[in-house]
Amino acid sequence: MNEVEILSDEILNLSILQLDALREIGNVGAGNSATALSQIINRKIDMTVPKIAIMPLGEVPDVVGGPDAMVAGVYLRVFGPAPSSILFLLPRDSAFYLVDMLMGREQGHTTSLNSMDESALMEIGNILAGAYLNALSHFTSLTLLPSIPALAMDMAGAILSVILIQLGQMGDHALVIETEFTTESDGVKGHFFLIPDPGSLNTILAAIGVKE
Amino acid sequence: MSELIKVGMADYKVGRNPCSLISYGLGSCIGIALYDTVTKIGGLAHIMLPDSTQARSAENPAKFANTALPLMLDEMVKLGAVKSRITAKIAGGAQMFTFANATDVMRVGERNAEAVRMLLKKMDIKMLADDTGGNYGRTVELHLDTGIYRVRTIAKGEKEL
Numbered sequence: 108m109n110e111v112e113i114l115s116d117e118i119l120n121l122s123i124l125q126l127d128a129l130r131e132i133g134n135v136g137a138g139n140s141a142t143a144l145s146q147i148i149n150r151k152i153d154m155t156v157p158k159i160a161i162m163p164l165g166e167v168p169d170v171v172g173g174p175d176a177m178v179a180g181v182y183l184r185v186f187g188p189a190p191s192s193i194l195f196l197l198p199r200d201s202a203f204y205l206v207d208m209l210m211g212r213e214q215g216h217t218t219s220l221n222s223m224d225e226s227a228l229m230e231i232g233n234i235l236a237g238a239y240l241n242a243l244s245h246f247t248s249l250t251l252l253p254s255i256p257a258l259a260m261d262m263a264g265a266i267l268s269v270i271l272i273q274l275g276q277m278g279d280h281a282l283v284i285e286t287e288f289t290t291e292s293d294g295v296k297g298h299f300f301l302i303p304d305p306g307s308l309n310t311i312l313a314a315i316g317v318k319e
Numbered sequence: 320m321s322e323l324i325k326v327g328m329a330d331y332k333v334g335r336n337p338c339s340l341i342s343y344g345l346g347s348c349i350g351i352a353l354y355d356t357v358t359k360i361g362g363l364a365h366i367m368l369p370d371s372t373q374a375r376s377a378e379n380p381a382k383f384a385n386t387a388l389p390l391m392l393d394e395m396v397k398l399g400a401v402k403s404r405i406t407a408k409i410a411g412g413a414q415m416f417t418f419a420n421a422t423d424v425m426r427v428g429e430r431n432a433e434a435v436r437m438l439l440k441k442m443d444i445k446m447l448a449d450d451t452g453g454n455y456g457r458t459v460e461l462h463l464d465t466g467i468y469r470v471r472t473i474a475k476g477e478k479e480l
Contacts, residue, residue, distance in 0.1 A: 174344030264344020265456025
């Protein structure tokens, strides 16, 4: 499982200290989410040290397998002093694998999602977002609350456009903090994005005391 | 098989028959196809936002409808296309996620489509086809031999504009 985080993008001016702080938040947030997921699916999950990269917006879909890859996306808004968006993306096969596991069905059973499956995936998105926001709230002492989730199953580029357009209003690059998750036996892959609204990244940096 | 030229997000490409221009996975973005039937010169822009004057950063002109379209038109004219013959077809502008109280952030697809229509009108380019809206992604391909603009989706089939 890959955990990826895009954090806004007034990014090109960030100091080493600020990047380190964001990497650490990413690390702890991803750790919380991995623990939550591990408990839900009852599998051990291993995690790598996060990699940090700044890339042009147009290249972000390649991180998740290209713009025409089929994925399930769970989208939530974050309310509070640092309004943001969260997007959790799963390749189609991983989404089917997860719902089979959650619904107690034989692997390979699911070939399209019914409304119960969709609810289950949204709930996973909800729990991962909650775990992530807990870590972020803890670091920043900001109260951050997620909205109810929305789900879409479509091309990765199309789903990512929702957040890339938000980033595009601020600049041409995305900061991607990537942590790889792997389950012990099988390939469940996923990508987690946090996108602060304009101004929210500054609020977060100020709250953890690394604002220039 | 003629050459297939890929157009990424916030980018545009122009070409001349024989070739096709393709852009994968449009969501709220708009794929604007321009075509001159006589010279078979065409262009495809994959724009993300309506207007560069409302954005904080305008480094990449191909990101915005109002800056991408004049640049693409110029390049087509340089290749030999005649402006008065150029027509447009557009696709995209979906709203991928539905919330009960959709904010402006969520309705960007609709705003993109509206801005592109107004821009084409202002630039005096005739729009022949408009496949925008909905809640699904589109892959678009402009065939420069015929001017056919093919729109592929996952759940809603395929159409030719």
